[in-house]
Amino acid sequence: MSKVYLEKVQKAHMLVAGMRKNYELIKDLGITSEQIDLLERNASEAAVYNEELEKLREEVSAKVSCANKKMDEIKEIVTMAKKLIKRKFDQTEWRNFGIADKR
Numbered sequence: 044m045s046k047v048y049l050e051k052v053q054k055a056h057m058l059v060a061g062m063r064k065n066y067e068l069i070k071d072l073g074i075t076s077e078q079i080d081l082l083e084r085n086a087s088e089a090a091v092y093n094e095e096l097e098k099l100r101e102e103v104s105a106k107v108s109c110a111n112k113k114m115d116e117i118k119e120i121v122t123m124a125k126k127l128i129k130r131k132f133d134q135t136e137w138r139n140f141g142i143a144d145k146r
Contacts, residue, residue, distance in 0.1 A: 048093050055086035 062069060062079050128140050137144060 045093075048089075052086050052090045052093070055082055055089075059083045059086070 059079055059082055062074065066076065066079075125142055125144070128142060129137065129144075132140070134146070
């Protein structure tokens with residue numbers, strides 16, 4: 044959970060606890076118990092969403108790492124193949140092998 048996000052959720056929970064504890068002092072301000080309940084539910088849902096996002100971020104990070112490794116392998120094989128073809132064949136024939144290089 045990002046620090047900012049976590050802090051906001053924690054502050055909302057602390058506010059809920061404080062308002063419940065002192066409800067008699069704040070009910071005349073127009074704050075209803077339904078609003079406090081809503082704030083508590085929203086903060087709890089936000090925490091759940093954030094946990095899900097963290098898991099997805101980890102999954103994406105792992106997938107990106109795998110994709111980068113595959114791209115490195117592809118680059119290595121392509122480079123090797125192009126070098127061999129360019130040495131063996133004339134530049135006019137490179138296009139036959141899918142090589143669009145000019146030199």
